[in-house]
Amino acid sequence: MAERGRDLDPVAEPGGADAGGMLERQLSSSAITMARYDPATQRMTIKFTGGGEYDYDNVPAAAYHELCDCDSAGAFYAAHIRGKYPSTNDPRTEGYQMTPRPKKARPTSSSHRLIPASEARAVR
DSSP: OOOTTSSSOOSSSTTSBOTTSOEEEEOOOSSEEEEEEETTTTEEEEEETTSOEEEESSOOHHHHHHHHHSSOHHHHHHHHTTTTSOOSSOTTSTTOOOOOOOOOOOOOSGGGSOOOTTTOOOOO
16 A cells, blocks of 8 residues: 555656656645645645645755655644744744735715614614
């Protein structure tokens, strides 16, 4: 039987490295679907089953390999990655830079204005 995390085909050749040295694994986990690692920049990207995809910086290669080979990728992530490495797009970690949401337009039609109780008609 194949090792956990290695049981699905890697992105390119055996070992999971593409021509640029990037490593990527599809994970058989209930929490995490994919992990990608760039040894040149030490950036790890984790894609979750709920659709979120987060980048973590300054991650040693050993952490990527341990995530791919452990019994529970979700538990490993919670204990050893989340909050341990800076991220610019994960709101649960240090280094996150919030992008302000655009303000919603307010209704301008008269049907949305407040009417004082003295002017309101009784509904029967």
